[in-house]
Structures are given as C-alpha cells and as structure tokens.
Amino acid sequence: MTDDLTTMMLDSLDKEARRFDRAHPGSETTLYEKAIVPRRRIRRAAEAGVALAVAAAVAVGAHALVQPRSTVEPAESASATAVPLDEREWDPPGRGLVGGAGADLFGSVAVTREEASGCVALDSSSRLDGRPDLGGVPVALGGVAHGEGNVSAVVARDFDSADAAREYLDALTRAASACDGEADGEIGVDAAEVGIQSLAGEGVRVLVSAGDGFGTSWRTWVHVQGSEALAVTAQPGAGEATTADIIIAWFTAASG
Amino acid sequence: MRAWHGVLDTLVRERRSRLVGYAYLLAGDRPTAEDLVHDAIIRTFSRARRLDHVNEAEAYVRRTILTQFLNRRDHAAMARSKLPLLVERDAPPADEHAGEHDAVVVALRRLPPRQRACVVLRHVEGLTTAETADRMGVSEGAVKRYLHDALAAMRETLGGFGFGDRDDDEDLTAVETRRRAR
Incomplete structure (x- = not known):
C-alpha cells in the first residue's frame, strides 16, 4: 500500500507542478526580490543594533476614539500616585505581560546610522529614550501579548513636568518628520497627534511602513498624561484597538 | 549581484x-x-544570512512551507495580504477545484492537517519516523499514531483505487501491536 500511495502522491505532485509551470511561463524572480530586499535590509540593520523600531497605533475601538490632540483636556499628573513605574499594579489587556520582550520582537524598519541619523533618533524616541534634559528615565515594562502571537512593547517614563512631557511629544514629531525626509521613499514615516476620547492626556502616533508592497508597518503610540508618558510599540498585524486598551489600562491604574 | 539573488x-x-x-x-x-x-x-530569503546553493534554499523553503501550513489559521487573510504579488501575474487565477480529479488529493484533504503532514513527509519526502517527528516537533509515537489513523482513513477513501486491505507499513504494525497490548 505504501508504495502505491507514494506513487499516487508523487504523480499528483508532478501534475500540479506541470500545471503551475504552464500557468507561470515567465520569470517572476523580480517580484520576489521586491519583497525580499527591504526585509533583508531590515533584518541586517536590526542585527547590527541600529534598528529603528517605531511607530504609532491607530487605536480606534468602541471605547477609544482618536481625536485631535488639542481637543483633549490635559489631565492631572499620573505620577501623583508616587508609585514607581515598574511597581505599578495594572491589568494589561490580552494575555498580559510577557517577559523578555525586546525591540527585535516588535518589528523594525532599519536604516544605517550614517544614512539617517534622524531615524535613529526616532527609534530611541519611540522607546522614550532621549532628551535627558526633560527628566526621567525610560522604564521598560515588558511586552503585552495579544492576538495570535502579537506582542506590543510597553515603556513608561516620568518626566520632570507636564510641559516636559509635551515637549517630548513635539520632539518625537520632529524626529518622525526628519526620518521621513531621510528615508528617501524606502520607508514611509507618518506622525499624527492623537488622543483617546475616554482618557485624559494627549499623544502622538508614528507609523513606519516598510514599503514592501504588503502594507507592513510598525507603529508606536506615545501618550502623555501630566508628566507621565507611556509608549506602546506594536508589531505588524497587532490589533489597533489593543494599543489603546494598553494605554487606557496603564493610566487607569495610575489614577487609582 | 549577491549570491542569494542567483540562488533565488x-x-x-x-x-x-x-x-x-x-x-x-x-x-x-x-x-x-x-x-x-x-x-x-520570501521568508526564507529574507531571513537567511547566507544561501549559497539552491538545494539548501529549497530545503529551507520546504521546512517553512510545512511550518506555515501547520501554523496557519486563516488562509484567506494571508492570501489577501499577498495581493501585490498575485495581481502582477499574467496568468489567470488558480482554480482551487481543478485538482479534484486526483483521488489521492481528495483523500488527503479529508485528513486533519497533522495527519496530512505526516503522510506527505513520510511518503513524498521519504523521511523516517524520527525525522518526521523532528520536522513536526512531535514525538515519534505521535507520528506513528498520525500515520496509522491517516492511512486507515485513506485506505477507506481510496479503496477503489488499487489499495489493498493489508497494511504492511511498519509504523502501523507497531501502533496496532501496542494497542492490542493495552
């Protein structure tokens, strides 16, 4: 029986291969190269440690509607609770926090430092790492697992003041603009001022598109409330509403 | 041109x-x-640091196909995400029903994915039980069980296509012996 089965299966494989050959007479290597080249560039740069993990999150859920930044009233400082950022008890959505979440997990669009220093600055800015003059240090809270294998990186920082936090958002927007100019069309960078209707504060989301023809994009949303900021970096395919849920969960816990 | 371009x-x-x-x-x-x-x-050539030979690349691609097949949950969604590749083809869209005259394909389609994968790995790739288990990330016992159940189902489906009643597959014999011993 097994010999018969093997023969039948190999025969079907051959027939399907011949059919495919007839249907695809020309070379399609170029199509693959268009998809592969940018991905190899991303991977190489990520391995070299100059990954640009960026982005934004367009989280528009039933309870989280994006609004222009200016329409959202500033809130009291979340840091008024005086609980260290990494000790705050909060309840992330999805499957909760997972350990060991690093930047590589969240997808990255990369360019070399020599080619695009603005993009490198945007990379660090998306992780709240930069502008030490504004006070505070980034605290990596881990990754929030949700969906089918998606993990969003979450970083918090308590700036010196609410003004400093807002200044950071402005710097993030400028970095996104600079990166977009330097990327020369190889990647797309888009920044927008956003807010969440059910949550006080303001934010900026940055969307970095790989330009690989698949609509692949990495997103970071930095939301500030008072002097405190939370950055959520989502990998491609992550649900948009989940990003807002993470932000809401964090600041809700902060306000008690 | 880098080596991987030629291999691709x-x-x-x-x-x-x-x-x-x-x-x-x-x-x-x-x-x-x-x-x-x-x-x-795309995954293989995007990730591999070096791909110097087409045989090596093909082996990677086969492994990735298997992994993707076992892991995929929404084929339609993934197909839509690849639209840019698909729409640039000159050929007409594939007819997903055009192969149904192949009885063996119909029989395979009726099997659960892991059983199907075991049958293909053993009888098309010619892997041993241990190699099949390693490739699928399951135990050898699981492979034997998958094969036993798969071949039993296929024998029933393909009974009119020259398959004998006696199964001389060594894995199947091993499983049946173990079951009788319980």
Missing part, C-alpha cells in the same frame, strides 16, 4: 513548481498552496 532566481525558475506541488498535497487547494510557497520563499 534558480529556485524560482527550476524548483518553484515542484514546491507548489508539494504544498498542494499539504494544503489541498491551489490558492493556498501557491500562497504557502510565495510566503515561504
């Missing part, structure tokens, strides 16, 4: 059609098979 070109020109055939046995329909192969080629 050779793979696409000379090996892709048989990879599609291989994926077709696993997936049971053409759109999914073609999508599995497209995705596996």
Whole structure:
C-alpha cells in the first residue's frame, strides 16, 4: 500500500507542478526580490543594533476614539500616585505581560546610522529614550501579548513636568518628520497627534511602513498624561484597538 | 549581484513548481498552496544570512512551507495580504477545484492537517519516523499514531483505487501491536 500511495502522491505532485509551470511561463524572480530586499535590509540593520523600531497605533475601538490632540483636556499628573513605574499594579489587556520582550520582537524598519541619523533618533524616541534634559528615565515594562502571537512593547517614563512631557511629544514629531525626509521613499514615516476620547492626556502616533508592497508597518503610540508618558510599540498585524486598551489600562491604574 | 539573488532566481525558475506541488498535497487547494510557497520563499530569503546553493534554499523553503501550513489559521487573510504579488501575474487565477480529479488529493484533504503532514513527509519526502517527528516537533509515537489513523482513513477513501486491505507499513504494525497490548 505504501508504495502505491507514494506513487499516487508523487504523480499528483508532478501534475500540479506541470500545471503551475504552464500557468507561470515567465520569470517572476523580480517580484520576489521586491519583497525580499527591504526585509533583508531590515533584518541586517536590526542585527547590527541600529534598528529603528517605531511607530504609532491607530487605536480606534468602541471605547477609544482618536481625536485631535488639542481637543483633549490635559489631565492631572499620573505620577501623583508616587508609585514607581515598574511597581505599578495594572491589568494589561490580552494575555498580559510577557517577559523578555525586546525591540527585535516588535518589528523594525532599519536604516544605517550614517544614512539617517534622524531615524535613529526616532527609534530611541519611540522607546522614550532621549532628551535627558526633560527628566526621567525610560522604564521598560515588558511586552503585552495579544492576538495570535502579537506582542506590543510597553515603556513608561516620568518626566520632570507636564510641559516636559509635551515637549517630548513635539520632539518625537520632529524626529518622525526628519526620518521621513531621510528615508528617501524606502520607508514611509507618518506622525499624527492623537488622543483617546475616554482618557485624559494627549499623544502622538508614528507609523513606519516598510514599503514592501504588503502594507507592513510598525507603529508606536506615545501618550502623555501630566508628566507621565507611556509608549506602546506594536508589531505588524497587532490589533489597533489593543494599543489603546494598553494605554487606557496603564493610566487607569495610575489614577487609582 | 549577491549570491542569494542567483540562488533565488534558480529556485524560482527550476524548483518553484515542484514546491507548489508539494504544498498542494499539504494544503489541498491551489490558492493556498501557491500562497504557502510565495510566503515561504520570501521568508526564507529574507531571513537567511547566507544561501549559497539552491538545494539548501529549497530545503529551507520546504521546512517553512510545512511550518506555515501547520501554523496557519486563516488562509484567506494571508492570501489577501499577498495581493501585490498575485495581481502582477499574467496568468489567470488558480482554480482551487481543478485538482479534484486526483483521488489521492481528495483523500488527503479529508485528513486533519497533522495527519496530512505526516503522510506527505513520510511518503513524498521519504523521511523516517524520527525525522518526521523532528520536522513536526512531535514525538515519534505521535507520528506513528498520525500515520496509522491517516492511512486507515485513506485506505477507506481510496479503496477503489488499487489499495489493498493489508497494511504492511511498519509504523502501523507497531501502533496496532501496542494497542492490542493495552
């Protein structure tokens, strides 16, 4: 029986291969190269440690509607609770926090430092790492697992003041603009001022598109409330509403 | 031109059609098979640091096809995400029902994915039980059980296509012996 089965299966494989050959007479290597080249560039740069993990999150859920930044009233400082950022008890959505979440997990669009220093600055800015003059240090809270294998990186920082936090958002927007100019069309960078209707504060989301023809994009949303900021970096395919849920969960816990 | 470009070109020109055939046995329909192969080629060449030989690349692609097949949950969604590749083709869209005259494909399609994968790995790739288990990330006992159940089902489906009643597969014998011993 097994010999018969093997023969039948190999025969079907051959027939399907011949059919495919007839249907695809020309070379399609170029199509693959268009998809592969940018991905190899991303991977190489990520391995070299100059990954640009960026982005934004367009989280528009039933309870989280994006609004222009200016329409959202500033809130009291979340840091008024005086609980260290990494000790705050909060309840992330999805499957909760997972350990060991690093930047590589969240997808990255990369360019070399020599080619695009603005993009490198945007990379660090998306992780709240930069502008030490504004006070505070980034605290990596881990990754929030949700969906089918998606993990969003979450970083918090308590700036010196609410003004400093807002200044950071402005710097993030400028970095996104600079990166977009330097990327020369190889990647797309888009920044927008956003807010969440059910949550006080303001934010900026940055969307970095790989330009690989698949609509692949990495997103970071930095939301500030008072002097405190939370950055959520989502990998491609992550649900948009989940990003807002993470932000809401964090600041809700902060306000008690 | 870097080495991987040449390997990719050779793979696409000379090996892709048989990879599609291989994926077709696993997936049971053409759109999914073609999508599995497209995705596996892109993943393989995007990730591998060095790909100097087409045989090596083909082996990677086959492994990726299997992994993707076992892990996929929404074939339609993935197919839609590959639209840019698909729409640039000159050929008409694949007919997912055009292969149904192959009784063995119909029989395979009726099997659960892991059983199907075991049958293909053993009888098309010619892997041993241990190699099949390693490739699928399951125990050898699980492979034997999958094969036993799969071959029993296929024997029933393909009874009119020259399959005998006696099964001389050594794995099947081992499983049946163990079951009788319980």
